[in-house]
Amino acid sequence: MRATFPLGRIAGVRIGVHWSVLVIFALIVLALARSRFPQVEHGQAQVLYWGAALATAVLFFASLLAHELAHAIVARHNGVQVDDITLWLLGGVARLKSEASDPAAELRIAGVGPLVSLLLGVLFALFSLLVHGLGAPRLPVEAAGWLAVINVLLAVFNAIPAAPLDGGRLLRALLWRRTGDRLRATVGASKAGRTFGWLLVVAGFVLFLATRAFDGLWLALIGWFLITAATAEGRQAHLRSTLSGVPVRQAMTQDPVVAPVGLSLSRFLDDPRYRYRHSAFPVVDPAGDAVGLISLDRARSVPAEQRDARRAEDVMVPLSQVTTAAPDDPLADLLPRMRPGAENRVLVLDGDGHLLGIVSASDISRTVTWMMAAHPHPPDRRGL
Template sequence: MKETLPLGRIAGVRVGLHWSVLVIVGLVTVGLAAGRLPEAHPGRPGWAYGGLALLAAVVFLASLLAHELAHAVVARRNGVEVDGITLWMLGGVARLRSEAPTPGAELRIAAAGPLTSVAVGALFTGLALWLDALHASGLVVEAVAWLAAINILLAVFNALPAAPLDGGRLLRAFIWHRTSDRLRATRGASTAGRVLGWFMIATGFAAVILAGDLSGLWAALIGWFLVATATAEERQAQTRGALDDTPVSRVMTRDPVTVPTTATVARFLAEGPFGRYRHSAFPVLAPDGAVAGLVTIALVDRVPLQVHGTATLGDVMRPLTDIVTVAPDDLVVDLLPRLETSKDRRALVLDGGRLVGIVTLADISRALAWLTTTTRTRS
C-alpha cells in the first residue's frame, strides 16, 4: 500500500496517508453525525453533531497510527527494519523490510499493536468517566465513549488468530516455536485467515440479502481483504522457502555494463539500443572508478531534447544514496522486500565498495522458477 500524502516521521518512522483513508473518515463522520450522536442526545444543532463526529474520526485515525507505530517501534528494537507506515481505508499497514528473526520477536511485534489499542481504549474509558463525573456535555462524553469502544473492538478483532491480523502473527509465532518450521507456521496462519475471510464474506452478503442490512457489505469487504492478503502472504512464504540461504551472488548479473558520469545524454543515446548500451539501466561510475549512482532509460527520457548535448549522465542519474545496495553474501530473501519497495526495482552489488554486479526482480523471478522446477522434479 503506497502512500499518497506523506506526513513526515514519527519516532523515526516515515508516516503517510493513502487517499482511501478519506473513505473511513467519511464513514465514521456520517455514522456518528447521522446515527449514534443524535440518537443518544437529540435536539442539538447539526453543526455540533457534524463537527464532533469529524473530530472523533480524526482521533480514531490517530489511534490507528498509534497501533501501527507500536508494531514499528517494537520491530526496530528486535532488529527488523521498518520502511514506513501507511494509513488507508481498512486501517493501517506497517511495512517491515524483513521478517522477525525468532518466534519470540514475532510474538512481541504482533502483540504490541493490540496491547496499544487496549491501552488507548482504557485511556478513553477513563476520560469518558471523568468527563461524566464533571457533568461535561453529554455529546462529548458520548463521542469519547465511542472512541473507547472502537479501540477495544479494534484490539479484539486484531487478536483473532488469522493472518494477516495480529492474532495471525501470534498463531504463526506459536506454530513456529512448536515446529521450528517458519513456512509451516505461515501456512497455518494463512489458512486460518482465509477461513475467517470467507466466513465474513458469506455472513456479510447474507446480512445484505436476508436482512437488508447494507453494513454487511463492509464485513464482506474486510473478508475479501483477509482472503487476498492471507493468500499473498502464503505465496511470499513459499518464495522465501525456495530461496532460503541463497546468496545474492548466485542470482546477480556479474560485471554489468557501466557508463561514466561525464558522458552526455546525446552520446549515451547514440550507442543504444543496438550498440553497447542495450540494457534499460546502468551503474554510473565517477572518473576515479567509484560507483556514483544508477541511470535508467526512464530517467534519460525526462531530459529535454534541447539539452541532450550538454546534460551529462552524472546530472541525470539517481545518486548512490537513493539506490538499494547489497553485498554478494547477503541473502536474496532479505533483499527481495527492499527491491519490491524501491523506485528502480534494482540493486547494485558492492564488495568492499567495488561494483561486482547488479540484481533485479527479474533475476530473482528467473532463479525462483528454476528452483521451483527443480524441487518439483525431485519430488
Template sequence: MRVGLHWSVLVIVALVTVALARGRFPEAHPGHSAFAYWALAVLTAVVFLVSLLAHELAHAVVARRNDVQVEGITLWMLGGAARLRGEAPSPAAELRIAGVGPLTSLLAGAVLAAAALGLGALHVSGLVVEAVAWLAAINVLLAVFNALPAAPLDGGRLLRAYLWHRTGDRLRATQGATAAGRALGWFMVVTGFADLLFIGNLAGLWPALIGWFLIAAATAEARQAQMRGALEGVPVSRVMTPDPVTVPATATLAAFLAEGPFGSYRHSAFPVLEADGSVTGLLTLRRVNAAPAHARATTTVREVMHPLGEVVTAVPQEPVLDLLPRLEANPLRRALVIDGGRVAGILTVADIARALAWPAARKV
C-alpha cells in the first residue's frame, strides 16, 4: 500500500514544531536549552504524523474487510485520506469504514493520556510529559473534529451512511454530506477572517485555511459523486473508441510517419500488433518524436513502443467506474480494450469526459 504526503502536511509539521518549540514548551517548562525544545518539538510532530497514519490505516483495514480495495493513503492537513477503489457496498459498511477513524484517534488519545499520567507519576522530565500530554489532547481533538457531520471528514461519511440508509439513494446522500462540508468550510473561513480583521488575531488564519481545504475537498467529492452517478453501470464498450487503427510491430518509424498526419495515422496513440494479430504494446507519438530522426528508417515500432505491461488493459464488459482509477493513475492516460486476445477498442480520459458531457449517455 502506497503512502503519500500532501504538501499541506509540511505546513502542519512546521506549524506544530514552531508552536511547540517557541511557545508551549518553553512557557510551560522554562530553563531548558533551545536544542531540547526544538528536538522534542520535531519528535512530537513526527509522532503526530504517525498517529495520523494510524487513523488512516484503520480506515484501510476495515475497508478491505468490507470488500473495498484500497489503492493507498495520502496524509494531509486535516489528517489524511485512504484512497478507496470503489464505493462501500452498503450504508452499514460505510458506517464501519468511516467510524473506525475517529475511534482510533480517540483510543490513541486515551492511551497517550494514560502514558502522560504514568510518566508524571514516575517523575519523568516535565518537558517529556508535556509532549505526551499534547499528543493525547491533539488526538482527541482530531477525533472530535473528524466526527463533525461534514464531508470530507469522517463525520461526513457517517452522515452519508445515515442519509443513504434513510433514502436508499447513495448519490443524494453524498450531495447532502458534501453540502454540509461546504457549509462548515465557509463558516470556518468567514469566522476565521472575522477574527483576523475585527480582533486582530492572527490565529484566525488557521480555521480559515482549514475551511478552504474543506470547501475544495467537498466540492471535488461532489463532482466525483456526480460522475459516478452518471457512469454507474456503463460498460467500457459504450465509451471506448472501437476498432482503433493499429500498427505492425515490425514497421519502421519512417514508414509509420509517412502515413500521417492526414492518412489513417491521425491519432496520437496506436495499439501495436504482432503478425498473428495479438496485441503487444502501445505506440505514442511522444515515443516516436523521442527517436533520433536519422535512425527512424531502421528503428522498428517494437523498439520504441510501450510494452503491454506498461499499458492499462480492460475488457469490453468491465464497468467504466472500475477502470477509471487505474486509468487516472497511469501516465499514458489510455487503456487498451482487449476481447479474446484481440484489440476491440481504446479508451482515454477524454472519452469519459465526452460521455459525461452527453446527457443521453448518462444511463444505460
C-alpha cells in the first residue's frame, strides 16, 4: 500500500496517507454530523455538529496511527526496522523491512497493536464518564463514548486469529513456536485468514439480501480484502522460503546504466541508452555514489520547453525515499519492501554509498525461476 500524501516522520518512521482515507473520513464525519450527534444533542447549531464530527474523525485516525506506531516502535526494539506506515481505507499498514527473529519477538510486535487500541478505548471511556459526571454538554460525552467503542472494537477485530490481522500474527507466532517452522506457521495463519475472509463475504451478502442494508456489502468488502491479503502473505512466505540463503548480489543487475548528476532531461530522453529495456535509472554523482532514481515517466512529465534547463536531479526520487540494500543482505528480506512501479527499484550500495547494482521485480522473478529449476523437488510439506 503506497502513501498518496506524505505526512512526515514520527519517532523516525515515515508516515503517509492513502487517498482512500478521504473516503472513510468523509463517511465518518457525515454519519456523526448528520445522524448520531443530532440525535443525542437536539437543537444545536449545525456548525457544532460538524466541528465535533471533524474532531472525532481526526482522533479516530490518530488512534489508528497510535496502533501502527506501537507496532513500529516494538518492532525496532526487537531488531526489525520499519520502512513506513500508511493509513488507508481499512486501517493502517506498517511496512517492515524484515521479519521477527523468533516467535517471542513476533508475539510482542503483533500483540502491542490491539493492546494499545484497547488501552485507548478504556481511556476514552473514562474521559466520557468524567466529563459526563462534571455535567459537560452531551456532544463531547458522546464523541468520547464513540471513540471508546470504536477502539475496543478495533482491538477485538484485530485480535481475531486470521492473517493479515494482528491476531493472525499472534497465531503464526504460536504455530511457529510449536512447530519450529516459520513457513508452516505462516501458511497456517494464511489459511485461517482466507477462511475468516470467506465467512465475512458470505455473511455480508446474506445480510445485504436479507435487509438491503449496505452494511452487508461493507462486511463483504472487508472479507474480500482479508482473503486477498492472506493469499498474498502465503505466496510471499513461499517466495521467502525459496530465496532463503540467497544474497542480494546474486539477483542484482551489476553495473547498471546510470544518469549522471547534471544530465539535462532533454539529453536523458533523447539518448538511446535510456530509451530501451529499462524505465528507471540510478542517478549518481561524479564519485559514483547514488543520489537518487529517475524514471522516464518523471522526465516526460516536464514540459518539452523546460527539458533543456532541467536536470536529472531536479525530478529524481531522492535517495532518502529509495529502497536500498547491501550486496550481502538476504534477498528474501527485500520482498516486503519492494513495490510495483518503475520508481520502486532497489539500489544496491556498498558501505560508502557507492552504487554496485540495481534490483527490480523482474530480477526477483528470474532468481526464483532459477532457484526452482535448480531445486525442482522442494521438501515435502503435505503436513501444511
